[in-house]
Amino acid sequence: MQEIGVGLIGYGLGGKVFHAAFITRTAGMRLRAVVSRDPAKVHHDHPEVAVVPHVDELLTRPDIDLVVVASPDELHAGHALAALAAGKHVVVDKPFATSLADARRVVEAAERSGKMLTIHHNRRWDADFLTLQDLIASGRLGRIVHFESRFDRWRPEPGATWKEARAGGSWLDLGPHLVDQALVLFGMPTAVTADLAVLRDGAPAPDWFEVILHYEAMRVTLHSSKLAADHRLRFAVHGTTGTWLKHGIDPQEPAIVGGAIPGGAVWGHDPDHGRLTSGQNSDKPEYIANRNGDYGLFWRQLVAAIHGEGANPVPAEDAIQVMTVIQAGLDSAQLRRTVDLVADPV
Incomplete structure (x- = not known):
């Protein structure tokens, strides 16, 4: 199998932790330039990887087959379009783009080029999310009626970074993760109601959101705050026969930041077991051990897909649906009303 040469645009947290750390440990890939x-x-x-100052220099290298876009959000679409025009396969970090229109432009360019385009929605491979998928499929919760997904933080002082000032604030930062997981589980909602707010003194962009995705006989609540001293609640899932509560965050990101090397039998082990409470036996909750998370699965599936031996791990169509919900959330917050995705296509 021919080795896939990879070029990485950007070496911030995303480029270092979520991309380079896994690319360099994925069979069939070689990180050649950043x-x-x-x-x-x-x-x-x-130390063995070439570092170049400009994107154009990366794109002219004949040993680069795949370009990973981990630049600031507003550059995602432009860098993806340039890479596709240069005949490269492309991975785009989330958010796919800063607007739905730009996201669609990139998808159209990929279709014309015949190259693979995928979006790095890595939290499909979180330990707790994999566990939740199994639990829902088992039927032990019955029909889901309310799904709550949270990414809360305790960061009372706004940082002096572009991420803190990005348009859309944390809805464009953390929202894509939460939206993608919800769509994997339940598909597209019929409507979106969003409230975005600035709650920290001096914050340059929204740092709090509460977004409701409307489904028939079900509601999904997506929430994030940067002023939550107790921020351990991750999921609260209520069904017709039971409830599952999960605290704590997937351990893979902090492990890599702390110097751990991805891989091995215990990689992605989340010790915070979810609590399952049956409606018929509420006084005897059961603690459900988590499956191991593995962000490396995205990259291994991508290698197979590029070689025509498997499916795109995150098809562009999925990312367009995520961006449709993100855009509807922005519109809903601005208009202060529910946006109907059928009557008000965005």
Whole structure:
């Protein structure tokens, strides 16, 4: 199987932790070049990798087959379009783009080019989310009536970074993860109601959101706050026969930040078991052990897909649906009303 040469645009948290750490440990891939203004930072982790100052220089390299876009959000669409025009396969970090229109432009360009386009919605492979999928499929919760998914933080002081000031705030940062997981479980909603707010003193963009996805006989609540001192609640899932509560976050990101190497039998082990309470036996809750999470599955599936031996791990159509909900949330918050995805297509 021919080795896939990879070029990475950007070496911030995303490029370092979620991309390079896994690319360099995925059979069939080789990280060959990184676009960065800080060569020392890249070479500290990957001394054998070339560092180039400009995207154009990366795209002209014949040894690059796949480009991973981990640049600031507003550059995602432009970098993806340039990579596709150069005949490269493309991975785009979330958010796919800063607007639904730009996301559609990238998908159309990929269709014309015949190259693979995929979006890095890595939290499909969180330990607790994999466990939840199994639990729902088992029928032990009955029909889901309310699904609550939260990414809360305790960051009372706004940081002086572009991420804090991004248009759409945390809805564009954390929202894509929560939306993608909800769509994997339940498909597209019929309507979206969103409230975005700035709650921290001096914050330049929304740092709190509460978004409701409307389904027939079910509601999905997506929530995030950066002023939650107790921020351990991750999922609260209520069904007609039981409730599952999960606290704690998937351990893979903090493990890599702390210097761990992805892989091995215990990689992605989440010790915070979810609590299942049966409606018929509410005084005897059951603790459900988590499956191991594995962000490396995205990359292994991508290798197979590029070689025509498997499906795209996150098809562009899925990412367009995520962006449709993200855009509807922005519109809903601005208009202060529910946006109907059937009557008000965005």
